[in-house]
Amino acid sequence: MVNAPLLIVWHSRTGASEAMARAAAEGAGDHAVLMRADEVEPEHLLDAEGYLFVCPENLASMSGLIKEMFDRCYYPVLDQLQGRPYATIIAAGSDGEGAERQIDRIATGWRLKRVAEGMIVNLDAQSPEAILAPKSVPDDQLAQCRDIGEAIVEGLVSGIF
Numbered sequence: 001m002v003n004a005p006l007l008i009v010w011h012s013r014t015g016a017s018e019a020m021a022r023a024a025a026e027g028a029g030d031h032a033v034l035m036r037a038d039e040v041e042p043e044h045l046l047d048a049e050g051y052l053f054v055c056p057e058n059l060a061s062m063s064g065l066i067k068e069m070f071d072r073c074y075y076p077v078l079d080q081l082q083g084r085p086y087a088t089i090i091a092a093g094s095d096g097e098g099a100e101r102q103i104d105r106i107a108t109g110w111r112l113k114r115v116a117e118g119m120i121v122n123l124d125a126q127s128p129e130a131i132l133a134p135k136s137v138p139d140d141q142l143a144q145c146r147d148i149g150e151a152i153v154e155g156l157v158s159g160i161f
């Protein structure tokens with residue numbers, strides 16, 4: 001039994017990241033707490049045992065709202081999360097690596113430990129119309145998100161993280 005949950009923090013502009021965060025939460029079951037980035041306070045981070053950050057890449061960065069969560073919470077929890085597991089899922093139109101890299105750098109500052117390879121879902125939205133359209137994530141990729149949620153919780157429950 002885990003004492004504290006996996007906290008799944010998400011932001012989404014056109015629905016892809018939200019769907020992936022919800023799929024991961026489904027996989028994690030009762031052990032997950034799903035929160036939009038703007039609802040997350042430092043105590044939610046302190047109360048969790050592990051983290052899954054899910055957001056789109058916007059202008060080569062993580063999206064602004066999830067960055068704002070890190071900006072707001074970074075110093076209040078610094079030096080209090082060492083060694084806890086984390087993973088990322090990024091929705092992208094063509095790249096996604098910039099967002100993943102930025103989150104990794106912040107996670108390094110918090111001394112978190114990456115426990116699953118970064119997942120980037122590239123939905124191939126290139127034109128302004130395609131970028132602004134609501135997104136639907138293919139089932140196999142949602143299944144992968146469920147697996148990530150399940151795997152992190154398994155690691156927490158079994159104490160291997």
Ligand SMILES: Cc1cc2nc3c(=O)[nH]c(=O)nc-3n(C[C@H](O)[C@H](O)[C@H](O)COP(=O)(O)O)c2cc1C
Binds near residue numbers: 056057125135
């Ligand atoms: C303002 C804006 C900037 C974007 N910049 C990038 C980018 O730099 N790299 C990329 O791969 N996709 C970029 N995209 C595409 C989104 O990452 C992609 O559509 C993603 O699936 C959206 O996820 P969401 O539905 O969770 O918001 C951008 C989208 C918007 C709206």
